[in-house]
Amino acid sequence: MSTLSPASADAFGLLREDLYIHLEEADCLATQDGEWSDDDMQTARGLISDLVLALRGLLAEHRLQPTGNCQICTLVWPCPVVTTIHAIVKDPERQFVAILRARSDD
Numbered sequence: 728m729s730t731l732s733p734a735s736a737d738a739f740g741l742l743r744e745d746l747y748i749h750l751e752e753a754d755c756l757a758t759q760d761g762e763w764s765d766d767d768m769q770t771a772r773g774l775i776s777d778l779v780l781a782l783r784g785l786l787a788e789h790r791l792q793p794t795g796n797c798q799i800c801t802l803v804w805p806c807p808v809v810t811t812i813h814a815i816v817k818d819p820e821r822q823f824v825a826i827l828r829a830r831s832d833d
């Protein structure tokens with residue numbers, strides 16, 4: 728098992744921090760006080776699509792192989808990535824379930 732060099736560890740840390748900053752900005756839009764402007768609503772609509780795209784991409788990458796393992800993690804499927812996505816998407820306290828329930832009631 729190789730160990731990261733200090734320079735690589737720093738670079739990976741900066742990359743992770745940069746990604747978290749982007750996610751934090753998206754989260755701030757949802758939790759900001761006050762009314763949303765038209766621009767806020769347009770941004771939120773785009774963000775929903777972008778976030779769903781990210782989740783779909785992760786699920787597509789972490790798919791089940793005939794061996795019974797994840798294609799990426801090589802762990803027994805469902806791997807931790809799929810398990811985390813499943814827990815969030817299927818949580819009845821979250822909006823993924825609520826929106827599906829509302830649509831089926833129409």
Ligand SMILES: [Zn+2]
Pocket residue numbers: 788789790797798799800801802806807808809
């Ligand atoms: Zn995986």
